[in-house]
Amino acid sequence: MSETTTTQPRIIVDHVSKWFNKRSSRSFKDAIMNWVRRRPVRSQQFQALNDVTFTIEEGESVAVMGFNGSGKSTTLKLVSGVLEPDEGQVLTRGRVAGLIEVGAGFHPDLTGRENVFLNAAILGMSEKETRERFDEIVEFSEIGDFIDQEVKHYSSGMFMRLAFSVAIHVELDVLLVDEVLAVGDAPFRAKCNAKLKELAAQGVTMMVVSHSKAQVKALCSRGIVIRKGRVIFDGAIADALEVLES
Amino acid sequence: MTQIDYSAFNTPGRGRGVFDVFRYHYLLRLLIGKSTSLRYRNSVLGWFWSYVRPTVQFLVYYVVVGQIMGMHGRVENFPIYMFSGIVLINLFNEAFGSATRSIVENKALVRKIYMPRELFPIAAAVGSFVHFLPQLVILVLACVLLFGWIPSLASIGLIIAGLALALLFIFGIGLLFAALNVRYRDASNIVDIIRTVATWSSPILYTWAMVYEHTENVRWLFYLYMSNPITVAVEFFHQAFWAPLVSPEDRVGWPPQMAVHVWSAVAITAALLILGQLVFRRFERTFAQDL
Numbered sequence: 001m002s003e004t005t006t007t008q009p010r011i012i013v014d015h016v017s018k019w020f021n022k023r024s025s026r027s028f029k030d031a032i033m034n035w036v037r038r039r040p041v042r043s044q045q046f047q048a049l050n051d052v053t054f055t056i057e058e059g060e061s062v063a064v065m066g067f068n069g070s071g072k073s074t075t076l077k078l079v080s081g082v083l084e085p086d087e088g089q090v091l092t093r094g095r096v097a098g099l100i101e102v103g104a105g106f107h108p109d110l111t112g113r114e115n116v117f118l119n120a121a122i123l124g125m126s127e128k129e130t131r132e133r134f135d136e137i138v139e140f141s142e143i144g145d146f147i148d149q150e151v152k153h154y155s156s157g158m159f160m161r162l163a164f165s166v167a168i169h170v171e172l173d174v175l176l177v178d179e180v181l182a183v184g185d186a187p188f189r190a191k192c193n194a195k196l197k198e199l200a201a202q203g204v205t206m207m208v209v210s211h212s213k214a215q216v217k218a219l220c221s222r223g224i225v226i227r228k229g230r231v232i233f234d235g236a237i238a239d240a241l242e243v244l245e246s
Numbered sequence: 247m248t249q250i251d252y253s254a255f256n257t258p259g260r261g262r263g264v265f266d267v268f269r270y271h272y273l274l275r276l277l278i279g280k281s282t283s284l285r286y287r288n289s290v291l292g293w294f295w296s297y298v299r300p301t302v303q304f305l306v307y308y309v310v311v312g313q314i315m316g317m318h319g320r321v322e323n324f325p326i327y328m329f330s331g332i333v334l335i336n337l338f339n340e341a342f343g344s345a346t347r348s349i350v351e352n353k354a355l356v357r358k359i360y361m362p363r364e365l366f367p368i369a370a371a372v373g374s375f376v377h378f379l380p381q382l383v384i385l386v387l388a389c390v391l392l393f394g395w396i397p398s399l400a401s402i403g404l405i406i407a408g409l410a411l412a413l414l415f416i417f418g419i420g421l422l423f424a425a426l427n428v429r430y431r432d433a434s435n436i437v438d439i440i441r442t443v444a445t446w447s448s449p450i451l452y453t454w455a456m457v458y459e460h461t462e463n464v465r466w467l468f469y470l471y472m473s474n475p476i477t478v479a480v481e482f483f484h485q486a487f488w489a490p491l492v493s494p495e496d497r498v499g500w501p502p503q504m505a506v507h508v509w510s511a512v513a514i515t516a517a518l519l520i521l522g523q524l525v526f527r528r529f530e531r532t533f534a535q536d537l
Contacts, residue, residue, distance in 0.1 A: 008250060008251060008254060009250065012250070012255065020535060021535070077534065078258070079258060080258060080259075080359070080360055081257075081258030081259030081260075081360030082259065082356075082357065082358060082359065082360050082534045083259070083534050083535065084259050084531045089257065090257065090258055091252070091255035091256065091257060092255060092256055092257075092258050093254050093255050093256070096258065098358075098359060104354045104355055104357075104358040104359060105354075105355055105359065107280065107284065109284055109287045109288075110280065110283075110284070114280075114283075117276060118276050118277075118280060121272055121273040121276050122273065122355065122359055122361060123359070126272060127272050
């Protein structure tokens with residue numbers, strides 16, 4: 001490629017390693033007891049990610065796959081900025097927002113309306129943007145008149161629908177999707193997937209963590225397979241799914 | 247390879263510390279609004295409690311310290327003297343406590359979505375400040391209606407200066423302990439001790455002159471006592487509210503070398519703000535892991 005290429009990557013993950021501490025002792029008492037019993041006293045390191053490198057180009061939809069505990073959610077959290085890498089660096093370009101466990105910012109004692117504004121602000125929207133999109137958000141969520149009820153009176157489906165609806169209407173360049181699409185009933189799931197595809201078609205870059213093969217296949221063109229903190233495959237989605245199963 | 251223009255990229259999770267609070271003022275406003283509107287949710291009397299608690303506290307001190315221990319005889323117009331100090335101590339205790347708990351209480355958010363985490367302790371402290379306002383209103387009304395206090399420009403200046411000093415001090419110490427509390431829950435016990443001591447380490451139930459007498463041979467202790475930013479703020483409040491209401495010969499006046507005390511309080515506040523921010527930045531990197 002020539003240097004004049006105008007498209008720049010959206011996400012760069014460059015030789016990233018991440019360790020977590022496994023604490024052996026939680027207090028002085030524990031520490032002394034462990035020392036007496038000749039068990040490890042200091043915390044031990046557990047490597048969650050090992051030299052992970054990949055680049056996601058503008059407009060790409062990439063699935064990050066792997067078994068439980070392989071490090072895929074950690075990768076997503078590093079990109080969103082919740083965690084920081086111990087080695088290497090993560091860079092993003094543009095507005096990044098995550099569908100990471102939608103509803104984290106929801107408070108049960110606030111009304112649906114208050115929660116929409118609060119959650120939109122948490123995801124980086126301004127007051128004006130939220131006002132402009134408010135009707136759209138409510139319509140998409142199919143909440144209707146319940147919007148002025150306290151969220152604790154919602155059914156779990158309604159709760160998730162509203163949370164998802166807020167997240168998906170955020171103005172963004174990069175969307176991080178963690179396994180949240182087990183949202184609501186089949187028709188709503190289909191609607192969500194359609195909306196995600198629409199966003200992808202508009203050029204939104206997506207990074208998806210999911211166990212659902214069908215969803216990943218429908219949404220993504222490229223797959224990254226992580227096993228025990230290492231990238232073991234990076235390529236076309238069909239091949240990635242095969243690698244994952246082998 | 248495409249030439250990558252790194253200037254267009256951000257490192258996720260790196261904010262600009264407290265300065266981000268200004269950039270995220272809309273979110274800050276929502277967080278403060280949330281805490282104030284949720285505070286008395288599901289409570290029948292609601293905001294009424296914000297008036298009841300300080301009133302009861304005031305009556306207890308009035309009877310015990312004023313009547314039984316005889317402070318009424320030693321300090322002219324003791325109720326106003328006491329109340330103008332108590333409101334500040336209440337502000338400190340409440341704001342400091344809620345700022346310390348703020349990160350742990352918002353763990354669902356901190357673990358899942360990135361935003362400048364300084365917002366939480368700041369929002370908690372400002373939320374406590376909002377709840378302090380009714381007490382300030384009572385104090386002002388009592389001074390005006392019962393004693394005919396006419397606020398002078400100097401009084402207003404002292405009130406604002408006292409509040410600014412107290413709030414900045416709370417921000418600094420709140421940031422520090424909010425961050426420590428994530429990894430070491432011991433911090434909340436230390437905070438409880440500090441709050442207990444705070445009630446007695448500023449001249450609200452006695453006067454600075456009494457401390458001065460008792461520290462005749464250890465003058466540095468008096469300097470240390472007076473350089474507490476909350477003590478300085480309390481003295482500002484005394485001069486603003488109480489002093490104009492009593493005759494000049496009954497006034498306690500400024501402690502000797504007040505200017506030195508004020509500057510050391512300002513220096514301590516500034517140092518704590520910087521230390522709090524540095525420690526917060528250091529610990530913030532592992533908030534999501536430690537919660």
